[in-house]
Amino acid sequence: MRKHVKGNVSWVGYIDWELEKFHGDDYSIKNGSSQNAYLIEEEKTVLIDTVWVPHSDEFVENLEREIDLKKIDFIVANHGECDHSGSLVTLMEKIPETPIFCTANAVKSLEGQFGKRGWNFRVVKTKDTLEIGNGKSLVFVEMPMLHWPDSMATFLTGDNILFSNDAFGQHYAVEELFDGKADPCLLWKEAMKYYANILTPFSPMVTKKLAEIGGFNLPIEMIAPSHGAIWAEAPARIVEKYAAWADAYQEDQVTVAYDTMWEGTAKLAHAIAQELHAQSPETVVKVFNISKADKNEVMTEVFKSRAIAVGSPTVSNSYLSSMAGWLEFLKQLKFRNKKAAAFGCHGWSGEGVKLLQQKLKEAGFTVVEENVRSLWNPGEADYAEIPGLARALLS
Template sequence: MKKQVKNNVSWVGYIDWELEKFHGDEYSILNGSSQNAYLIQEGKTVLIDTVWAPHQFEFVENLKQEIDLKQIDYIVVNHGEIDHSGALPALMAEIPDTPIYCTANAVKSLEGQFGQRGWNFQVVKTGDTLDIGNGKQLVFVEMRMLHWPDSMATYMTGDNILFSNDAFGQHFAVEEMFNDKANQCLLMKEAMKYYANILNPFSPLVAKKIDEIVGLNLPIDIIAPSHGAIWRDNPLQIVEQYAKWADSYQENQVTIAYDTMWEGTAKIAHEIAREIAKQSPDTVVKLFNIAKADKNEIMTEVFKSKAIAVGSPTVGNDILSSVAGWLAFLKSLKFKKKKAAAFGCYGWSGESVKLLKEKLADAGFSVVDGEVKSQWNPDQSDFAKIPELVHQLID
């Protein structure tokens, strides 16, 4: 069932209440999500994006209930990733000659995923326009690496709608569709989680693209992303948030992340948390066991933090595999201007703290000299090293 966005623009996507994972198992979905597609019915009829492949046939059938598919004049593919293009083969089987407007990289992406099917691609670049009748146009803006090389946004004049694709979205199911109807705390939490875990590596490009969009001097009344709530109430608030998040974002927070074998490393982690609260009562402290907590939730807290402390015992002359995998993910997110410290227990060889420091430095963190390296179970002599570590971390 389509839902009106504004005037002759409707939402025709899919709300995925049961979705729990995204990008394989890389991203956790805790509050549902949506795949947003949009139908414009002006002088010309335009479909912007589709939905994920598991919902392709339902999408096409629902679309048939709203419109004769042969009335669709143009299809705009803002991004070729499967959650946006998955229903395209089923749709094109019905209307095979319909022009598809997308970037040159999107042609490569779509043909790479679905094969060369002879679709009628119309390649566009930033500044290109498409007349859709009634005095209105679509303006295309390339959004390379936000977050794929093929990404773009589409702006509709007259109604002043920016169809932003993956930028400004959230994995968040909102039946009421609009940001002013959503739970505000969850909305911003999910928007930040989305940025921290997906877009943060591209923050320099985000900052440049925001400047470019602002420089176009286009009035924006609505930002319609491909996931989550549509921004109609003060839509530029999410653009302003992205500008802040892209600028090496941090709050007065320290996140402690660790795994433990026989609780010795856990004891150090908890003592570090207590010492931070003692030295700096206004600093927010978050503590997570990496093996038990949701990794995307942890990374969202790391994104908010000015510093982190990471702990692992030594096992097999190395660190725990749970911590090693988490550190690989940490490095991929390219956090900037944050401090880090390392700690852990060992029985005989004791390499973990040294390895943690190396991996944290390799991930772009400024690693402090202070450390806690405890043989067997930590005692008071080990805990006595924590105040200096904390001082270096929060100074």
């Protein structure tokens, strides 16, 4: 079922209330999501993006009920990832000659995923335009690494809608489509989670791209991403948030992340949190056991933090395997301008804390020298080290 967006633009995507994970199992979904596709019907009819394979048959069938598929003059593939392109195979079997406008890298992506099917690709670059009648045109803007090399956005003149694909999106189901109808707390929470876990590694590119788009002086009145709510009420708000989030973002928060075997490291984690709060009552302090907490939620809190404390017992001359995976994810996200400290218990060799410090440095954190390295279970001497660690993180 189509839903009206603005002018002669309709939403023809899929609201996925049951979705619980994304990117394999790498991203958690708590409030549903959507794959947004859009239909523009001017003198020329344009389909912008599709939905992914599990819903491809339903997508094409719904589209056929709304419009004669042969009336689709152009398809715009803003991004080749399968959650946006998954219905192309089914759709192109019915309209095989329809031109597909996309970047050169998107051709590689689409042919890499679906094979060379002889599709009619029209490669576009930044500022290329496509006239669609009634005085309106599409303006293409390459958006490499927001968040794949092939990504682009498409601007519709006249209606002044930026179809931004993955940029400015959220994994959040909003049946009513628009930001003004969404729960604002959930909307901004999911927007930040999306940025923190997907776009943070590319923040320097986000900053440059926002400046470039700003230089085009496009009169953007609406931002229509490929996931989540459409930004219709003062869309500049999400652009401003992206600018802030891309600029080594932090709030007055410290996050303590740990795993434990026999609760010794857990005791240290909670003692560190209490000391942080005691020294700086206005600072938000949060504690997570990473083997129990949702990793994407934890990384969103790390994104907000100015410092973190990371703890694990020493196991097999290293740290717990749960911590190893978490640290690798932390490194991938390339956080900037944040401090870190390490702590943990040990029984024999005791090198876990030193290895944690090394990994935190590799992840781009400024690691303080102060640490807590407890033999067996924490004792008075170990707890006496905590105030110095807290001061170092807060300074």
